[in-house]
Amino acid sequence: MQDSSSVYFGSCGGCREAVHSSDGACRAMGQVFHSKCFTCSSCRKTLTGETFYTISGKIYCEDDFLYSGVHPKLEKCWSCGLFISDEVLQACGATFHLSCFRCVMCGQSLEDQPFSVDAQNKKVYCVSDYHRIKAPRCASCKMPILPTEGSTDCIRVVSLNTSFHVECFGSEVDLI
Structure with missing residues (x-):
């Protein structure tokens, strides 16, 4: 009672x-x-x-x-290795927690951001770090050859397996 x-x-x-x-x-x-x-x-x-x-x-x-297998197969985060029980971000053939999808150099979140990957498709970079690290260097000025601001294309001159900015190529020829 x-x-x-x-x-x-x-x-x-x-x-x-x-x-x-x-x-x-x-x-x-x-x-x-x-x-x-x-x-x-x-x-x-x-x-x-x-x-x-x-x-x-x-x-x-x-x-x-x-x-225990109750839940349909959960994805593991490629970055941290833990199971993802909420939103899954898929990129580069892998799955990530939203918070784990970050540039390997600066740690910036890449959710809804443009990004680049290395040749092995293993490391993810923000576009600026990718260009800074991976862009070919000009043999004349030693600076990276990058797209101009607002563009995704860059122009470089390659001569004898050596890269140059268009504007640096003429000056390098003058030095020879």
Whole structure:
């Protein structure tokens, strides 16, 4: 028999019996549960106050959801190696957490940003770092040969496997 000062919350989403304030209760997924009834469908761990996931109406603790095969195959982040349980960013044939998709040089987030990759498709760079590190260097002035501002194309002169800025090529010839 319930204490007369106990408040009725509704029927338990687990056992369907009445839930009163004196029972120890929790709310989740728009329902009320006895604390003892709000458990993982796999391991029966009590989930009141814990992170939980639902699939097809069943409730799972984080460990069972992520590691026991309950959840459809989760992707692993190529950068950090951890499972991705929220939004997945796919680039260069790999998957990333949004927060892990960063330039390997400066650490800038590359989400929704243009980026470049190295020849092995393993390292991701912001465009400015990629140009700074990977751009061919002019044999005359030793500066990188980069696209002009606002452009994605650059012009270089290659002579005898040596690269030059267009404007530096003539001066190099004059030095010979």
